[in-house]
Amino acid sequence: MTISRRTLIGSAATGAAVAAMPLGRARAAGGKSIKIAVISDFSGPYRDDGGPTSVACVEQAVADFGATQKGYDVTVLKGDHQNKPDVGTALARQFYDQGVDLVIDVPNTAVAIAINGVAHDKNRAFIDSGAAGSSLTDKFCNAQSIHWTYDTYMLAQSTGGAMVKAGGKSWFFVTANYAFGHLLHDQTAAVVKSHGGTVVGNVNYPFPQTTDFSSFLIQAESSGAQVLGLANAGADTVNSIKQAHQFGLTKKMKIAGLLVFINDVHGMGLEIAQDLILTESFYWNLNDRTRAFTKRVLPRTPNNYPCMDQAGCYSGTLHFLKTVHAMNNMAAVKNGAELVAAMKKMPTDDDAFGKAHIREDGRFMCTAYLFKVKKPGESKIPWDYYNLLASTPANKAYMPMSEETACKLIKT
Amino acid sequence: MMMIFGKPAPLLFGQLLLGIINGSFYAMLSLGLAIIFGLLRVINFAHGALFMVGAFVTWGLFHYVGIGFWPALLIAPVIVASLGLGIERGLIRFTYKLDILYGLLLTFGLALVLEGLFTNGFGSSGVAYNAPDLLSGVVNLGFMFLPVYRGFVIFAAIVICTAVWFIIEKTRLGALLRAATENPSLVQAFGVNVPRLIALTFAGGVGLAGLAGVLAAPLYSVNPNMGSALIDTVFAVVVIGGMGSIGGAILTGFGLGIIQGFTEVFYPPASSVVVFAVMAIVLLTRPAGLFGKAA
Numbered sequence: 291m292t293i294s295r296r297t298l299i300g301s302a303a304t305g306a307a308v309a310a311m312p313l314g315r316a317r318a319a320g321g322k323s324i325k326i327a328v329i330s331d332f333s334g335p336y337r338d339d340g341g342p343t344s345v346a347c348v349e350q351a352v353a354d355f356g357a358t359q360k361g362y363d364v365t366v367l368k369g370d371h372q373n374k375p376d377v378g379t380a381l382a383r384q385f386y387d388q389g390v391d392l393v394i395d396v397p398n399t400a401v402a403i404a405i406n407g408v409a410h411d412k413n414r415a416f417i418d419s420g421a422a423g424s425s426l427t428d429k430f431c432n433a434q435s436i437h438w439t440y441d442t443y444m445l446a447q448s449t450g451g452a453m454v455k456a457g458g459k460s461w462f463f464v465t466a467n468y469a470f471g472h473l474l475h476d477q478t479a480a481v482v483k484s485h486g487g488t489v490v491g492n493v494n495y496p497f498p499q500t501t502d503f504s505s506f507l508i509q510a511e512s513s514g515a516q517v518l519g520l521a522n523a524g525a526d527t528v529n530s531i532k533q534a535h536q537f538g539l540t541k542k543m544k545i546a547g548l549l550v551f552i553n554d555v556h557g558m559g560l561e562i563a564q565d566l567i568l569t570e571s572f573y574w575n576l577n578d579r580t581r582a583f584t585k586r587v588l589p590r591t592p593n594n595y596p597c598m599d600q601a602g603c604y605s606g607t608l609h610f611l612k613t614v615h616a617m618n619n620m621a622a623v624k625n626g627a628e629l630v631a632a633m634k635k636m637p638t639d640d641d642a643f644g645k646a647h648i649r650e651d652g653r654f655m656c657t658a659y660l661f662k663v664k665k666p667g668e669s670k671i672p673w674d675y676y677n678l679l680a681s682t683p684a685n686k687a688y689m690p691m692s693e694e695t696a697c698k699l700i701k702t
Numbered sequence: 703m704m705m706i707f708g709k710p711a712p713l714l715f716g717q718l719l720l721g722i723i724n725g726s727f728y729a730m731l732s733l734g735l736a737i738i739f740g741l742l743r744v745i746n747f748a749h750g751a752l753f754m755v756g757a758f759v760t761w762g763l764f765h766y767v768g769i770g771f772w773p774a775l776l777i778a779p780v781i782v783a784s785l786g787l788g789i790e791r792g793l794i795r796f797t798y799k800l801d802i803l804y805g806l807l808l809t810f811g812l813a814l815v816l817e818g819l820f821t822n823g824f825g826s827s828g829v830a831y832n833a834p835d836l837l838s839g840v841v842n843l844g845f846m847f848l849p850v851y852r853g854f855v856i857f858a859a860i861v862i863c864t865a866v867w868f869i870i871e872k873t874r875l876g877a878l879l880r881a882a883t884e885n886p887s888l889v890q891a892f893g894v895n896v897p898r899l900i901a902l903t904f905a906g907g908v909g910l911a912g913l914a915g916v917l918a919a920p921l922y923s924v925n926p927n928m929g930s931a932l933i934d935t936v937f938a939v940v941v942i943g944g945m946g947s948i949g950g951a952i953l954t955g956f957g958l959g960i961i962q963g964f965t966e967v968f969y970p971p972a973s974s975v976v977v978f979a980v981m982a983i984v985l986l987t988r989p990a991g992l993f994g995k996a997a
Contacts, residue, residue, distance in 0.1 A: 333818065335927060337826035467971050495966075498972035501922050501931045504720045504964035505973075508846060514711050528828060528923040536833070536849040536921070538840045551827075557923065559830025594825060 322620050326352075326392045326607060329378060329405065330420065333369035335498070335524040336397040338553040338594055340420045344395045344603040346590035351607035354586070359581040360615060368544035375404035380549065392610050395603050399470040400422030414612075414626040415633075417610065418600030422523070423473050423550055424689055427653040433695035434626035436633065438654040440571050440600030442470070443689040445548050446477035448569040448658040449517040453517050453546050454485040460489060462515035464506045464530060466522040467494040472549050475477055475521040482519075490515045496521070504529045507537055510657050514644040516543060523549045528558050535562050551597040555675050563675075566663040571656045572601040573676050574640050583641035595673045601642040606638055609641075610637045646684065651697040655684035709967055712845035717963040719843075723852050725959020726859030729912055732939040732951040733866055734839020734910035740946030741883045741903050743802060744794060747810040749936070750929030751817055751819025752908050755781045757924045758820060761831045762821065771834040777917055783905040790904040802935070813930070820926035828925030837920075855917055862913065863952045870948050879903055935974075938981045942995020954992060 297557035307312050318648035328348055367385065376535065376645045378401035382393055386408065396402045397420025402472045409416035410432040417436045418426055424441040461482050465471040471494070491513045507530070510518050518539065520530050527547055534540055539647045547554075550568040574584040574595050583604065587596060595605070613633045614623050622628045634648045646656045661676035669675060691697070706714050731753060738746045759778040763769040769777065778992030789812065797805040832838070833851040840847040870876040880895050883890045890896045915929075922928055949981055958977055965973040982991060 332835075333821055333826075333927075335826055337821060339827070341826070385926050416882065493966075493970045495970050496972075499931060499934070499974035501928065502724050504718075504852075505717055506970065508713065508716045508720065512710065525826075525828065525925055525927065528925075532923060533921070536840075536845055536851065540848075553825070553827045557825075557829065557925070559825035559832070561832060562830065595931070702726055 291313045299377040299469055316610065321358070321361045323389075324357075324362055324369065324389070324392075324611070324614065324623075325385075325390040326364065326383075326394060326561050326610075327369060328368040328395050328603065329369045329381055329385070329393055329397040329401075330372050331373055331397055332368070334373050335526075336373070336420065338519045338557070339524070339551045339597055339599050340395050340397040340603075343594045343596055343600045344420070347587055347596055347604035348394060349590060350583075351604045355608055355611040355615075357611065362611075362614075363539040364611075370400070371405075371599065372462060373398045373401060375401050377401075379404045379408055382408040382416075383412070384415045391415060391614075391629075392417065392607070394418075394606055394610075395420050395599070397421055397536050397599060399425075400468070400471070401631050402426060403430050403469075403604035406430050406432065409474040409626060412626070414624075415610065415629050416604075416626075417606040419606055420599040422470055422478070423663045425469075425473065427651045428689065429696045431651050431699055433699060434630055436606070436630060436648055436652045436654060438570045438606045438653070439598050439656070440569075440658070441475045441653075442477050442572075442686065444658050444682075445569050446481045446662050447687055448680075449546050449548055449567060450481040450519070451485065451682075452660050453544060453567060454487045456544075458544050459487040460515045460548070461489050461519050461546075462510040462511075462513045463492040463519040463521055464503065464510065465487065465492055466497040466526060467496050470523070470633065471497065471521045471552045473537045475519070476576055476624045478519055478521065478548055479545075497526070501529055502524065504537065506530075507534050511537070511539055516545045517546055519548060520673060521548050524554065531558060531566065532562050539544060540565070545676045551599065552673065552675060553597050556595075556673065560664060560666040560669055560675065563663045564665045567660065568663070569658055569660050570598040570676075571658055572596075572598040573659060573661065573678075574601075575674060575676070576659065576678070579641040579644065596642075602654075605638065605640045605642045606697050608640050609633060609636070609648075631665065649688075649691065651691055651699050653688055655688065657684055658682040658687040707968070712963070713967065716846035717967050718960060719846065719848065720852075721960035721963025722956060722957070723756065723855055724962060725956035726855050726937055727918065728939050729863055729952045729956075730771055730859055730910060730914040730917070730961050732943065732955050733863060733948065734907040734914075735871065735936060735940050736943065736946055736948055736951035737866070737910070737942065738904055738907040740948065741879055742798075742886025742900055743883075744797070744800065744805040744809070744904070744913030746907070747815065747933070748789070748812040749805055749809075749908070749911050750931075750933030751813040752782055752786065752911040752929070753915045753918070754820065754926060754929035755785065755816060757831075757919040757922075757928060758824070758829070758915075759912070760916045760919040761829050761924050764831065765829070771787040771837075771920070773914075774915070778916045779909040779912040782865035782915070783909030787901055787905040789908075790901045792906065794804075795901070813933075817926045817930065824926065826927065828923040828926060828928075831919045831924050837840030840971065857920070858917060862910070866910065867948050933978050938977045942981050942984045942991055944991030947991065947993040947995075948996065950991060950993025 367382040382405045392415045394417045399421045402421035419438040424443040426437040465475040547568045555563045636646045643656045660680040760774045837851040943954035965976045
């Protein structure tokens with residue numbers, strides 16, 4: 291019994307993951323060749339927030355851009371990083387060496403930071419949509435990478451700030467014990483304190499081995515705090531909220547799901563998820579443009595509506611292709627720094643996020659929307675889950691560039 | 703308020719109870735593993751995946767057929783056991799004559815296949831399943847509010863564990879099973895169909911995993927990875943209890959649940975490691991496990 295299951299999975303799967311397959315291809319005879327690789331979680335806890343639906347969104351962007359008509363031969367590849375930085379790094383190296391022009395998605399902050407370094411070494415473009423860590427545009431920022439959809443700072447400002455303003459002054463945190471959880475906890479705690487609130491306790495629980503959160507929930511309850519801050523994601527968040535519901539915590543405390551995707555809400559069901567406060571930068575049913583985008587992409591992903599991460603893959607790919615077209619110089623496209631600099635110069639506009647832009651440090655500047663999950667009776671159509679509470683403009687939602695930022699790209 | 707080691711007493715009583723609840727799952731899962739290992743000498747790595755299948759079958763029965771929790775308590779384990787029967791007859795029986803590692807690798811592969819199939823079919827964020835109305839709500843125990851359903855889980859686990867222990871240790875069927883593993887050819891000579899007995903034992907052990915899955919469905923997120931999160935701990939329970947010891951698996955399951963519960967109060971980051979620390983200590987002092995017979 292000395293063989294650990296995880297070691298076995300690791301060694302068996304590294305081989306499997308690297309054997310990535312080409313997926314879609316928009317071919318124009320004698321067209322200019324572009325390769326995009328979606329590196330995501332295709333088998334683990336973040337699969338529904340990224341994975342196949344991210345690929346569908348990237349393919350939708352290729353179609354909406356009209357690649358074939360404009361004379362491009364676009365290949366979309368995919369690779370499963372299995373939430374392991376070493377697997378992700380190997381995949382990214384292999385893809386870039388095969389001539390991939392853009393790596394996109396990469397949920398999981400640890401893997402994202404690793405691939406961020408590879409993109410820099412190879413001087414190729416990298417758009418991260420799925421990872422949360424704000425360190426990607428701070429400590430780890432570089433000229434080849436863009437952080438697209440959201441980050442821990444924005445989640446802390448939007449969800450944390452709103453809950454404190456609504457009277458939730460004392461907080462108890464349940465935190466996943468790794469880089470992402472700590473970042474989310476620290477930044478939210480800072481927001482709570484800056485609004486005059488207090489943090490009465492925090493539990494760092496082992497990630498990813500925890501399925502039962504009742505002990506931590508009881509500790510949260512006995513602390514007397516008004517708000518339970520969940521600095522975790524995916525199945526952990528679902529388990530925490532489901533069990534908080536069982537213990538009747540929802541009647542005594544407000545729950546702040548600091549990172550919840552619509553797919554998690556779908557997994558919990560509205561009976562459990564109702565009244566939860568959360569932040570996303572995209573919701574399919576937000577306006578006419580988001581609905582139009584969703585209607586186009588759904589045939590490619592019938593059972594899973596896109597969340598902000600996946601919509602970010604669409605938006606990022608579309609902007610990348612528009613920039614490539616505008617540059618009209620395939621040699622320059624192969625230079626990651628030059629390509630990303632051009633992407634930063636051009637404002638973005640698409641159905642998922644509307645008009646936005648990319649900041650000097652690689653931060654995509656989009657609005658953060660604060661949502662409250664509907665009650666079962668309020669939901670009229672499939673995946674009709676959110677009521678919009680507030681929106682935070684990009685310049686308020688993201689960490690200001692001047693302050694505390696360690697990004698070397700910014701000349702002060 | 704009374705304090706014990708700097709923590710409020712009610713909080714610790716609460717943890718004790720929660721520890722017993724988690725221990726219930728460890729006990730039920732390690733029981734199935736211990737039976738399969740004790741009688742078949744197969745290290746069943748697919749146990750966690752079959753636990754997950756049990757939970758999904760429960761959800762599926764309600765979602766597609768409208769069958770609720772109570773009938774599912776019977777139907778789902780039978781479905782999982784039939785799946786187990788197929789797995790044993792179709793695959794595992796070919797590994798009996800080989801080194802024990804082949805069975806381990808085969809079941810490990812099966813676990814990956816099952817998890818992969820369910821991830822493809824249902825996604826990774828899981829499906830919603832709520833406790834039956836009769837068992838929803840909470841009761842005030844004075845020191846904590848206990849969800850009724852969790853109380854039911856303890857009760858169910860104790861009944862199930864006692865019944866299984868009784869069948870294996872005290873009945874004629876159990877005696878036959880134990881005899882068949884000691885000396886299959888002799889038992890066969892007495893006219894007992896040993897291969898069938900072994901197949902049914904495997905199905906029974908796997909059915910227990912399915913039953914634990916039914917009980918887990920209202921508690922945890924029903925997702926394809928739910929079994930793999932538990933299985934490491936459950937294997938540690940089996941090793942600590944003594945490989946193949948039925949009573950050992952049950953007592954260790956509850957005991958470790960309690961130890962883990964207290965760790966979650968005093969030093970939460972260590973709560974997943976503590977089980978393996980205990981395992982290391984036990985293996986150093988009693989290599990055959992707490993209740994195992996020395997080889």
